[in-house]
Amino acid sequence: MVKVRTKDIVEKFQLELICGEEGINRPITMSDISRPGIELAGFFEFYPAERIQLLGMTELTFFQQLSDSEKETRMEKLCTDITPAIIITRGLEVPKELIEAAERESVPVLRTTLKTTRFASRLTNFLESKLAPTTAVHGVLVDVYGIGVLITGKSGVGKSETALELVKRGHRLVADDCVEIRQEDQDTLVGTSPDLIEHLLEIRGLGIINVMTLFGAGAVRSNKRITLVINLETWDPKKQYDRLGLDEEKMKIIDTEITKLTVPVRPGRNLAVIIEVAAMNYRLKRMGVNAAQQFTERLADVIEDGDHEHDELF
Template identity: 80%
Template sequence: MAKVRTKDIIEKFKLELISGEEGINRLITMTDISRPGLEMAGFFDYYPAERIQLLGKTELTFINQLNQDARTDRLERLCTDITPAIIITRDLEVPEELIEASEREAVPVLRSKLKTTRFSSRLTNYLESQLAPTTAVHGVLVDIYGVGVLIIGKSGVGKSETALELVKRGHRLIADDCVEIRQEDDDTLVGTSPELIEHLLEIRGLGIINVMTLFGAGAVRSHKKISLVINLELWDQTKQYDRLGLDEETMRIIDTSVTKLTVPVRPGRNLSVIIEVAAMNFRLKRMGVNAAEQFSNRLSDVIEDGEHEDR
């Protein structure tokens, strides 16, 4: 999992550092953000101190109505040794008691010009993206007609060569050899390429080629949601391969199941065309058109009609 520190969000959102500069290297471990309304009223029994604390107009208006002792007490209790930051929105004035407490506890107090709801939404999206569970898979990721297709298989089976043919046919490469995958949502996997090998393809006999240099900027993209996995394996005469497409296999990546197809490789099979058609067929299925099911239903109708005629 990637690490996010307070100084990263300062740079990302161009926040003004008011106080607590010693704590800008604190780790942010949670994507949840807290708006401490009950805490301002004095209820700290369930204070989520490990979250970023966001103070908007409502919270500051309330705290400014308290007497000096209560205001000092509440703001001091907001600042703990695990609080990554306290952020003031709308460019509002920061209470002097908060500045003093944050300096003692080294809790960064930051200020944004954005409205509270808008800033909270942007910060949450950023943290969820950066702190999402990640893994790496040996394979190739290609964008085919808007479908992110992850091509996997044993070394030497022809993944990169197939990807090169797909790029020549107008599709876009995201990553070759190593695909970094992060789970951004319960059912959303996004694949990217390691920076070191971005836009590069390794072709045995040719070596490393730069896809963007050879085919242009339209032949690559930086990231893509993974919707389909194609497993390339050498043809095994003893194995029974799916010929109708009724059986749907899945592959689990992190906590998400992705549709998986196994395509046998042998001389004479045009893998790039097969994978291209697989992506188009996958799109059709998502639109409610399933050729295999339609054939199966027609076959069942023919069998039933034959049985009725025999009677």
């Protein structure tokens, strides 16, 4: 499925359409942008034709120094049937050779008043966000003390009920039941809610409730970076659960590894409080305070002191 087309960037950045309107629906498949200076100099060996081409002051000033035949040839080679757009920056005049070549190949020629570097930066950020790898996870995403906590677990384990308790305690709901996740950077996952179920929670016995209507705009947010996964599972008496917190389990979503905690569920356990403490403890660890590590070191010291006393007795 095509995520971005040329018309999307025209609308987003209010670009002026000079010519080549027939190609306005061309797909944009990569966030990389090309500034074809070396191509205008005549070297087309590695021309990335599938990228958006950006012509600024440098490229166009050089272009004016070429002969008439060179101008026509270079622009013909620049306009291919897969080039999504050629954008002129700084509101500069569009060369007639470009308009002629673009009309023949139906390549949209667009213009912006922004400077080349600034526009390139904005366009790259927009395209990276739109073209980022995405996935959907069954779970609930809540912002707890600034930490994006993804609550996972089997259906009926109490994910939505725990999220409701967290919202009631002042935290913010991002998504319930289905969390759409996109990888914006090598290690950055951002979760959002599908439009259809945004701000909604499904509580068995009550049905669908609107968190924003019940608790106000401060109880929801549209997206959040995911930094912690808490998996709820029904308490298994035969299973050994981590009691110190020394072993850090990881969960891979797309290409990013996220810290994962497994919390057993049974009557009498206040899961909302446990998740609050887990989020605070995660923040502390990131600040360099690791309670489990400190306890282990103190325990080792106590054992060592005990061994010394034992040696002195004998």
